[in-house]
Amino acid sequence: MKVTVDAEGCMATGMCVFTAPEVFDQSDDDGTVVLLAEAPAEDQHAAVREAARACPAQVISVIK
Secondary structure, three states: OEEEEOHHHOOOOOHHHHHOOOOEEEOOOOOOEEEOOOOOOHHHHHHHHHHHHHOOOOOEEEEO
8 A cells, every 4th residue: 555645735634643643643833744654554554544535635645
């Protein structure tokens, strides 16, 4: 799995951080998404997919 984010489009709601904190964080400056793991461990895949679905701005892309 490969994950990308579009931080410019991020609404800074933090849904991704709550759903997959090992993969996503928020910037201290403006609260936008920070990707911690571009290729997350297999045990994080379900949480990453859920974070992508839950993102109100739809800025998280997941590639198998």
